[in-house]
Amino acid sequence: MPNEGSYEAALRRSNQIRDDLGANPDRYRVLTGDRPTGRLHLGHYFGTIKERVRLQDLGVSTSIIIADYQVITDRDTTEHVRDNVYNMVMDYLACGIDPARTMIFTHSAVPAANQLMLPFLSLVTETEMRRNPTVKAEQAASGHALTGLLLTYPVHQACDILFCKGNIVPVGRDQLPHIEMAARIARRFNERYGRVFPDVAGLLTSTPLIPGLDGRKMSKSYGNAISISMTPEETARLIRKSKTDSERTITFDPENRPGVSALLTTAGICTSRDPADIAAEIGGGGAGQLKQYVTQAVNDCFAPIRERRHQYEGDLDYVRDVIHDGNRRANEIATRTLDEVREVMGMVY
Numbered sequence: 001m002p003n004e005g006s007y008e009a010a011l012r013r014s015n016q017i018r019d020d021l022g023a024n025p026d027r028y029r030v031l032t033g034d035r036p037t038g039r040l041h042l043g044h045y046f047g048t049i050k051e052r053v054r055l056q057d058l059g060v061s062t063s064i065i066i067a068d069y070q071v072i073t074d075r076d077t078t079e080h081v082r083d084n085v086y087n088m089v090m091d092y093l094a095c096g097i098d099p100a101r102t103m104i105f106t107h108s109a110v111p112a113a114n115q116l117m118l119p120f121l122s123l124v125t126e127t128e129m130r131r132n133p134t135v136k137a138e139q140a141a142s143g144h145a146l147t148g149l150l151l152t153y154p155v156h157q158a159c160d161i162l163f164c165k166g167n168i169v170p171v172g173r174d175q176l177p178h179i180e181m182a183a184r185i186a187r188r189f190n191e192r193y194g195r196v197f198p199d200v201a202g203l204l205t206s207t208p209l210i211p212g213l214d215g216r217k218m219s220k221s222y223g224n225a226i227s228i229s230m231t232p233e234e235t236a237r238l239i240r241k242s243k244t245d246s247e248r249t250i251t252f253d254p255e256n257r258p259g260v261s262a263l264l265t266t267a268g269i270c271t272s273r274d275p276a277d278i279a280a281e282i283g284g285g286g287a288g289q290l291k292q293y294v295t296q297a298v299n300d301c302f303a304p305i306r307e308r309r310h311q312y313e314g315d316l317d318y319v320r321d322v323i324h325d326g327n328r329r330a331n332e333i334a335t336r337t338l339d340e341v342r343e344v345m346g347m348v349y
Helices: 007-021 042-058 069-073 081-095 117-121 126-130 133-142 153-163 173-193 232-241 258-271 275-313 316-344
Strands: 029-034 061-066 102-106 168-171 201-204
Touching (some): 007 173, 042 061, 042 081, 042 168, 042 258, 081 102, 081 275, 081 316, 117 173, 133 153, 153 173, 153 316, 173 316, 232 275
C-alpha cells in the first residue's frame, strides 16, 4: 500500500474518479485555471482545455479561474494583463467552453475567496511551503528571489479550489504537490473547526507532453509556441522558421532529433496519427515537406476554433459580460463559503 501523497495512490484515486465521472457527474466539482501571462497555445489546448470541455459536456460542475493576481508571483509588471484576460476568454469560448455551464472568473475580483488565505496560512508550516517542488521549480525558472507571494502560491491555489468546494482538479504529475497541499488544508480545517470543505483529489491527465517547435517544453517565454489565436499565415511562418537538422530523411527520434520530432509530435496530435507513421510517410521528402505537412495539420485542426474566435474578437462587449457574470457568480459562492468558515470558527458577531 503506497504512502498517502505518493504518485501510485494519486493515480489509483484518479482512475477511480475517471471511471465514476460518466455515471455520476453530479458528485464532482472541478476547478481549473490559467495565469494570464500571454496567449494560450497548443499545449494549453491539448493539455487542459479539451479536458475541461469534456468534463463540462459530461455535466460536471466546472469553474475556470483566470489567476491575474498570480501573474505577479514571478513578474514585475501587469502591463498586459487586461488584454491577456480578454484574449484568454475568447480562446476558452472558441474552444467550446460554455459560460452557461462553466463559471469563468478572475482572481482579483473575488475578495471573499482571497480572504480564506488568513485561516489557511495558519494550517501549514513554513517548512511545508518551502519544500514544495513546484514552487522551487518556478522560482528557479523566474530567476526572482523567493517572495512571500511565491512561497504561499500553493495556499492561494487551495483558496481557489476550496472556496467553490472543488473536489477534483485536472493536473499533470508535476502539479500533484499543489493538490496535496489543498487536500491537507481542507482536512486540517475540518478537523480543527468543523467540516466545511470536501476531500480534494487530482484528476491526472493522460495527454502526452506537447513539445514546442524546438523540442523543449512549449512555452510563451521560449518563443516556440503556436498560439490558438494565430492566423494560418502566422502559423505557417512560425513553423517555417523552426530548426530541424541537416539529415534529409525524416525519422521520429526525440532524443537525437528534437526539432524534427517536435514537429512530428505536433502533427501527430493534430491528426490523431502516430508520429512515426507520419515520418515514414514523408521519408526522404526532407524538412520542407515535413513543415508543409505540419502547417496543414495545425491549420486544419484549428480552423473551426479560429473562425469562432474571430467572431468573439468583434464582440468584446460579450466577452466582458462573460467575465462580469462569472465574477458575480463566484462572489456569491465565495461569500457563502466565507460565512460558513466564520461560523464554524466562532467569528460571527
